[in-house]
Amino acid sequence: MARLTANFFKQDALVLAPLLLGKKLVRVSDNGVKNEYVITEVEIYRGEEDLACHASKGRTQRTQVMYNSGGVLYVYLVYGMYWMLNIVTGEENNPQAILIRALEGTTGPGRVGKLLMLDKSFNTENLSDSKRIWLEDRPIIDTYKTSIRIGIDYASEEWRLKPWRFYY
DNA sequence: GTAACGATCCTC
DNA sequence: AGGATCGTTACA
Numbered sequence: 001m002a003r004l005t006a007n008f009f010k011q012d013a014l015v016l017a018p019l020l021l022g023k024k025l026v027r028v029s030d031n032g033v034k035n036e037y038v039i040t041e042v043e044i045y046r047g048e049e050d051l052a053c054h055a056s057k058g059r060t061q062r063t064q065v066m067y068n069s070g071g072v073l074y075v076y077l078v079y080g081m082y083w084m085l086n087i088v089t090g091e092e093n094n095p096q097a098i099l100i101r102a103l104e105g106t107t108g109p110g111r112v113g114k115l116l117m118l119d120k121s122f123n124t125e126n127l128s129d130s131k132r133i134w135l136e137d138r139p140i141i142d143t144y145k146t147s148i149r150i151g152i153d154y155a156s157e158e159w160r161l162k163p164w165r166f167y168y
Numbered sequence: 169g170t171a172a173c174g175a176t177c178c179t180c
Numbered sequence: 181a182g183g184a185t186c187g188t189t190a191c192a
Contacts, residue, residue, distance in 0.1 A: 043175070052175075054188095062188060079176050080185030086175085099175060110176045120187095151175050170192085180182080 001137040005128040009070030013044045013089045013096045016070075017166045020087070020098060022141035027116050028132045037115075038138070041102035041167035043149050045086070048095060050162075052155035055095035065124050066095035073133070075113075075122040083113030083120075087127065087135075101150070102167070144168040 004023070009016065025037045045053035054076075055063045065074045066088050074086035074097045086097040101109045116133070127134050146163040153160065 045175070054175080057189075060189080076175090077185095077187060079174060080187070082176050084175060101175085108176065149175075154174080171190090173189085174187100176184105178182105178184090 003128070004135040004137055006069065006071040009087060009089050009127065010091060011070070011089065013046045013098055016089050017042050017044050017098055017164070018144060019140065020100075020135075021144050021166060021168055023138050024136040025100070025103060025116075026134050026136060029117060037103040037105075039100060039102075039135075040104050041100075041165070043099040043101055043166070044096070044162075044164035045099060046090075046096040046164070050155075051159045052149060052152040052162075053095070053097075059095075063095060066097050067093050068124075071127050073122050073125040073127065075118055075120065075125070077120070078110075082110030083118040083122075084109050085112055085116065085118060085122075101165070141168050 020039050020042050023039050025039055028034045048055050055066050068088050069092040070089040072088045074088050076084055078084050085100045088097045090096045100112055103112055106112055106115055144166055147165045148161055149165050
């Protein structure tokens with residue numbers, strides 16, 4: 001099916017998160033091998049008001065990528081070891097991103113980054129025209145679950161309790 | 169400068 | 181329950 005491009009990712013994260021479930025993630029490695037995965041778990045990080053979102057610190061060298069219009073990647077290192085894969089979503093200057101927490105057959109965002117062999121060079125990568133990573137359309141998953149987000153105990157209750165984790 | 173802390177995972 | 185491991189942020 002067709003590659004998903006900027007118009008799709010420009011939608012608000014609240015709309016996009018459930019739509020990303022079941023979508024195909026394609027990764028072409030340096031040696032030219034193409035692998036395809038299915039997205040099974042995501043989390044929303046949305047706006048400067050969201051105290052769990054890195055953009056709550058405002059526009060910094062790290063967070064500026066989230067201020068782009070949707071369709072680019074926000075990839076960063078956490079705990080000195082794990083590359084987190086996020087898709088920037090929404091309108092320009094409205095910082096939000098969706099964390100890919102799991103692909104079919106994997107558990108945990110750290111393992112996603114390892115499986116996809118991500119590194120710093122993937123930060124700001126454009127999903128609309130990248131030759132090494134992109135998403136392709138797939139039928140909607142209409143039965144899914146939600147829960148609070150994982151690993152954000154530092155956020156205040158208002159944001160910690162948002163049901164912004166989606167999985168099936 | 170310098171210190172504290174993670175959107176995690178593995179091992180004990 | 182605790183350690184690995186380093187970029188980002190905050191504060192002096």
